[in-house]
Amino acid sequence: MLSVLPARHRRPALLLAALVLALLALAAFAFTSPSAQAAPPAHADAAKAVAAGDPPPDDFWGDTDSIPPANNVLTVKVLNKTNGKYPDDQVYWTFNDETHTIAEQSTVDMAANSAGRMTFHLGSPDSKLTDFIEFTVGDDVFNGNTTRVDGFGLKLAMRLHSHDGDDVQVGEDYSTFQQSREETFAQFKDEVPDEFDGLADADQNSILAPRSSPDFQDGGAHADYFASYAQSAGVDASTAEIMGCSGALSEEAGKCSAVNRHVAHLPESDWSDPSKYYQEGPANYYAKFWHDHGINNLAYGFPYDDFAGQSSFVSHNDPQWLAVAVGW
Numbered sequence: 001m002l003s004v005l006p007a008r009h010r011r012p013a014l015l016l017a018a019l020v021l022a023l024l025a026l027a028a029f030a031f032t033s034p035s036a037q038a039a040p041p042a043h044a045d046a047a048k049a050v051a052a053g054d055p056p057p058d059d060f061w062g063d064t065d066s067i068p069p070a071n072n073v074l075t076v077k078v079l080n081k082t083n084g085k086y087p088d089d090q091v092y093w094t095f096n097d098e099t100h101t102i103a104e105q106s107t108v109d110m111a112a113n114s115a116g117r118m119t120f121h122l123g124s125p126d127s128k129l130t131d132f133i134e135f136t137v138g139d140d141v142f143n144g145n146t147t148r149v150d151g152f153g154l155k156l157a158m159r160l161h162s163h164d165g166d167d168v169q170v171g172e173d174y175s176t177f178q179q180s181r182e183e184t185f186a187q188f189k190d191e192v193p194d195e196f197d198g199l200a201d202a203d204q205n206s207i208l209a210p211r212s213s214p215d216f217q218d219g220g221a222h223a224d225y226f227a228s229y230a231q232s233a234g235v236d237a238s239t240a241e242i243m244g245c246s247g248a249l250s251e252e253a254g255k256c257s258a259v260n261r262h263v264a265h266l267p268e269s270d271w272s273d274p275s276k277y278y279q280e281g282p283a284n285y286y287a288k289f290w291h292d293h294g295i296n297n298l299a300y301g302f303p304y305d306d307f308a309g310q311s312s313f314v315s316h317n318d319p320q321w322l323a324v325a326v327g328w
Contacts, residue, residue, distance in 0.1 A: 055295045056174040060325070061159055067321045072111035073137050074319040078102050081155070081177055082122065082328040091326055092121040099125050110322075112137050116144075120154055120326045128205040131156055133324060142319040146171040146312045147300040148290045151199075152207040155184070155327030157295065163318045169295050170312035176293045177327045191292070192285040195222045199286060210286050211244035211302065226259060229282050233264035243284065245303040257307035260284040272308040 058064075060081070067077050080091045080102055088103035095108060095118045108118075114136055122129040131153035135144025146156045157171030176184060185204050189197050198215055199208045210216040216225060217240045226239040235255060241247035245256040258264035258271045262283035270276050274297075278288040287301025291310070300311040 053297045054174050055169040061323050075321045076108040077323050079325045081325040085328045086122050092125050094119040141317045143315040151209045157325040159323045160314045161320050162316045163320045173295050253304040253307045257304045
């Protein structure tokens with residue numbers, strides 16, 4: 001005979017049974033659904049997307065299909081990537097004695113030119129917030145780069161796309177473009193030794209390259225920064241000459257880059273091995289910072305930083321367009 005609970009006890013018992021069944025079903029699902037257990041946290045992809053050295057995703061560059069075709073060699077398009085800090089009518093570019101905001105004109109139909117430079121400004125055409133890219137454009141080729149040889153003024157990245165489908169990006173990485181200016185300056189000071197802290201302007205207008213700073217010149221506070229190491233590696237050059245690849249090192253690309261990267265004491269065959277760079281000091285930690293935060297870890301941190309293919313230089317025939325991202 002089935003026992004029947006009194007009505008006053010029946011509902012709690014049913015609720016308890018339902019709860020037990022639900023818990024059993026949940027446990028069964030957990031054991032039979034490996035994909036549910038293995039799913040990464042929701043933020044994992046986002047974190048990966050902004051890892052140091054990663055290039056920006058395609059949508060960072062906007063609608064590249066709408067870039068007008070060039071009548072000359074290639075079309076250059078300037079993009080506002082200041083994260084809302086400056087509107088388009090306060091993002092300026094200057095080329096060939098012409099200055100425009102990108103609200104007025106965001107593209108340039110670029111003809112062949114030699115030793116060209118395009119300068120960018122935020123806020124006004126004569127703002128201290130300024131930087132540039134440099135290039136030489138042939139009848140059917142683009143050669144150019146972003147540069148930190150003299151210093152940092154604005155976050156810059158370039159994407160060169162050619163008619164044969166070749167597509168390459170250089171400049172500051174995606175993670176750096178996502179930061180505020182305050183965060184980038186703070187990160188610089190956190191990652192370089194004390195001797196390099198003074199390169200960052202207190203007003204956050206710029207970060208000087210060591211070769212541009214009096215601190216690393218003759219008579220400066222860090223004039224002897226490389227002295228002992230250079231001598232131990234058989235390099236007869238001052239810190240100023242090493243930072244600027246000048247004087248005794250003006251024709252010594254390999255040797256100058258080796259001292260800056262702290263590999264001059266190693267066999268010359270190791271001077272072209274990036275895995276050995278900046279493993280110890282003294283080294284040009286200013287340049288190291290821009291490599292650490294450059295797309296694919298490439299940067300032009302000192303004059304011969306192109307030795308062993310480490311600079312942010314790009315070159316390709318039959319170029320179609322060049323997109324230039326200007327950050328803050």
